[in-house]
Amino acid sequence: MNNVISLFHRTARQGKPTLAAGQRAVPPAPAAPSVPAAPESAGLTLALTIQRGDFSLQINNTLPLQGVTALFGRSGCGKTTLLRAIAGLDRHAGATVQCGAAIWQQGSHFVPVHQRRIGMVFQESSLLPHLTVAQNLLYGFNRLAKHTPIQLQPEQVMQLLELTPLLQQAPEQLSGGQRQRVALGRALLSQPQLLLLDEPLASLDQQSRSEILPFLQRIASQTGIPMLLVSHQLDDVVKLADNLVLMQHGGIHSQGPLQQQLLQPELAAIGAMSLLHAKSSGSKHHLLQLSIGQQQLQLPAPLHADTASYSPTSYRLRIQARDVALSLTPLNDSSVSNQLQVSISGINPAPHPAETLVQLTLEGQPLQALLTKQSVERLELQIGQQVYAQIKAVALD
Incomplete structure (x- = not known):
């Protein structure tokens, strides 16, 4: 998987994503009659x-x-x-x-x-x-x-x-x-x-x-x-x-x-990742502006998005743990624009002996970061500590 985050649009009319990053755009079905939902059981x-x-x-x-x-x-x-x-x-x-x-x-x-x-x-x-x-x-x-x-x-x-x-x-x-x-x-x-x-x-x-x-x-x-x-x-x-x-x-x-x-350790051997839910807060300079709780992040708007046909209001973000970096303070002199305040909820072994899987909480949602043990020790990371998750906007699709 080459992308840091795969983005799946959700329409204002629909509760589930209808478009995947890197995929052929499939516009919403045109004015289809409502389909009765299956009974809950x-x-x-x-x-x-x-x-x-x-x-x-x-x-x-x-x-x-x-x-x-x-x-x-x-x-x-x-x-x-x-x-x-x-x-x-x-x-x-x-x-x-x-x-x-x-x-x-x-x-x-x-x-x-x-x-x-x-x-x-x-x-x-x-x-x-x-x-x-x-x-x-x-x-x-x-x-x-x-x-x-x-x-x-x-x-x-x-x-x-x-x-x-x-x-x-x-x-x-x-x-x-x-x-x-x-x-x-x-x-x-x-x-x-x-x-x-x-x-x-x-x-x-x-x-x-x-x-x-x-x-x-x-x-x-x-x-x-x-x-x-x-x-x-x-x-x-x-x-x-x-x-x-x-x-x-x-x-x-x-x-x-x-x-x-996704936090199960058995999945880390396949490729630890996280799923975040975000809401749209507009766009600027061809960048989508998204909010997760009180925090903001941005990523390039899909070129195939037909904003005249639908207005996405919520998004489903897939983030690979290896593409999340941590810092103790915000980095002012950095090209990384997405710097989200998170708290450390767990520090666990990773499949590779040189790595550590750090469990984070972002506005009540789980996020994972895959770091080297050396970095964890150098930063003296501890459970309960407030840190900043770094995610490059240009790596997001």
Whole structure:
């Protein structure tokens, strides 16, 4: 990851980001009819034990059914196995799967996958090659509409995912990102109460990944359908998720809001980073002026931002710990314009023996800085101390 901070715009109309730094601009869906939100529920209750050879998956947890929840962990930790059990693709004796008030599996009771009101998207789009985009989207929809309450109409989904120009094309004529957008549309038209996404970006090149991410963000913000995302790419998780479930060795190691979960020491080996929420306070000299609590920071405005189309009011900032420096006092004779007062909340070992991970609090939000042990000792940093976090504006996208 080359950027210090990746910036994700949020529109005044939407509660989730719709544009990622370095990605192709995707303007908000034009005047789409409102999409009814999925009903809130107590959560997704899971109790299961799966043994396959030397691998054992043991889960006894309740996952949130709000926003985007990411199942994150190394390959082989059990993410996809768990997702398939939730979907009902695999049946395991003794398992309990309950989605809100709906019991999908318990004892001898088992609801088959086609009755679970789940939309699924996998690494491969699995579109029917002999059908057009329109036919793939509507495959099964008309039959479903006869006996299922319809909350998402085809026109809404086509508008949401900007599929109208593609309707008469065959799948082989589409890019990887376009195929995944059609797969997402088909999943939404199944009228799901829950979306399951199994590595939906894994088979895409970088450009296609950049194209599809804003649409996933748009789905999360405009439909209200809870999403369960399987990924082993922390970058994708930080761009999309509200909650993170960290899986290790066939179990759930920890779970909670993404901002707090990023502090887990297990993630430091991948690349310690932080997620900050900021509000817009205008722009000047092609620089966005943002506020975090009572403090201000600035960064270059994205060149592709169409300010005539929307007015972002809040932002989601991803900051790598290695790109945060600390000083004991503000640096007046420095080119670094972003100097934010923070307090030290923790000093912990880092994966490299020469480094230290310093936990900070910025206006109530967690921030991390990766420093050398030598610097920590030279500055005599201590928990509770007030210091200044230095972040270069020109490094922000």
